[in-house]
Amino acid sequence: MNPSALLTSFSLLWEKIRAVRQWPIWAACIFLGLALSRILLSAGVYAANNVVPYPDYDAPVTGVSTQNALNQNLDPTSIVGGILFPNASVAAQVAGTPENTGVEDVKFKLLGTLEGDPSFARAVLEVQANPVMTKEYGTGAKIGLTRIAYIGREHIWIKRNGQRLKIKVGESTEEVLQKAAEAPAATQSDAAAASGETITKVISREEINKTILGNPAEIYKGAAFGPLVENGKITGYKIHKVVDSHVFYKLGARPGDILRKVNGYGLSDTERMFELWKSIKTAPAVQVELERNGKTLKYDFQIRN
Numbered sequence: 001m002n003p004s005a006l007l008t009s010f011s012l013l014w015e016k017i018r019a020v021r022q023w024p025i026w027a028a029c030i031f032l033g034l035a036l037s038r039i040l041l042s043a044g045v046y047a048a049n050n051v052v053p054y055p056d057y058d059a060p061v062t063g064v065s066t067q068n069a070l071n072q073n074l075d076p077t078s079i080v081g082g083i084l085f086p087n088a089s090v091a092a093q094v095a096g097t098p099e100n101t102g103v104e105d106v107k108f109k110l111l112g113t114l115e116g117d118p119s120f121a122r123a124v125l126e127v128q129a130n131p132v133m134t135k136e137y138g139t140g141a142k143i144g145l146t147r148i149a150y151i152g153r154e155h156i157w158i159k160r161n162g163q164r165l166k167i168k169v170g171e172s173t174e175e176v177l178q179k180a181a182e183a184p185a186a187t188q189s190d191a192a193a194a195s196g197e198t199i200t201k202v203i204s205r206e207e208i209n210k211t212i213l214g215n216p217a218e219i220y221k222g223a224a225f226g227p228l229v230e231n232g233k234i235t236g237y238k239i240h241k242v243v244d245s246h247v248f249y250k251l252g253a254r255p256g257d258i259l260r261k262v263n264g265y266g267l268s269d270t271e272r273m274f275e276l277w278k279s280i281k282t283a284p285a286v287q288v289e290l291e292r293n294g295k296t297l298k299y300d301f302q303i304r305n
Contacts, residue, residue, distance in 0.1 A: 109128075110170065111134065111169065113154060122138060154168060199299050200301075202302045204305075211247045213281060221246075225238060236260045237259040242255055256292065257291070259288065260291055263279075263286060
């Protein structure tokens with residue numbers, strides 16, 4: 001096709017397009033199409049970020065010097081605005097540091113994250129040193145016994161003594177480790193119920209006064225419970241909801257549990273419940289009997305001054 005014929009074809013096509021008077025409709029369709037594409041893309045990225053199992057990135061390749069690794073990791077972050085906090089220093093990643101129990105343990109709290117490629121992803125930690133320090137760490141960095149395996153959006157995954165744990169922004173290693181230790185409590189309780197054993201727990205008087213008796217209104221935050229009525233009579237108290245950060249959860253309670261007896265007394269009315277509640281102030285021990293999944297479970301709480 002010669003240039004003259006090609007020019008003629010384009011001219012005819014342009015005249016046909018000009019003949020169409022529905023430009024606003026076309027523009028609206030294009031805009032809606034782009035918006036829908038953006039929504040679908042965002043949904044896909046969100047699903048991938050929350051559903052796809054996180055990868056486990058190792059520390060920088062052995063043989064790379066600390067200064068080179070630091071410079072390599074800092075270059076990309078300068079494009080997106082540098083460090084997350086003006087006063088935070090960037091902690092160097094020591095290449096090839098082996099995991100061993102001889103390393104001193106270091107506790108920290110996650111303050112924020114910069115999600116992205118492992119070469120420039122960052123986690124801002126409040127390290128419980130003397131003095132307390134705020135530092136940025138990259139993927140693969142080690143902090144005491146802990147290694148950062150993955151940095152995501154508002155969370156990180158760490159490896160510690162063979163465990164993989166998720167830390168959200170605002171959480172500390174102490175809180176996460178405590179939750180991990182309490183996780184098998186339900187299994188332990190079920191096993192105790194099957195064998196008819198009593199689960200013994202020790203609680204300090206200070207904790208009782210602070211978390212349970214100090215501010216009764218706090219008990220209702222993160223938990224929902226009330227009298228259980230059977231055949232027109234109160235036969236216990238049922239825990240409908242309890243979050244894992246609640247004091248009742250830490251003491252062993254789980255959603256669906258039915259509290260049947262306290263110190264051997266049945267909970268037949270709310271007045272008896274309040275009397276037992278007040279007795280906790282001076283009682284050396286509290287025995288609780290509850291029902292879980294149709295099985296009776298007994299707790300013996302020893303209160304220490």
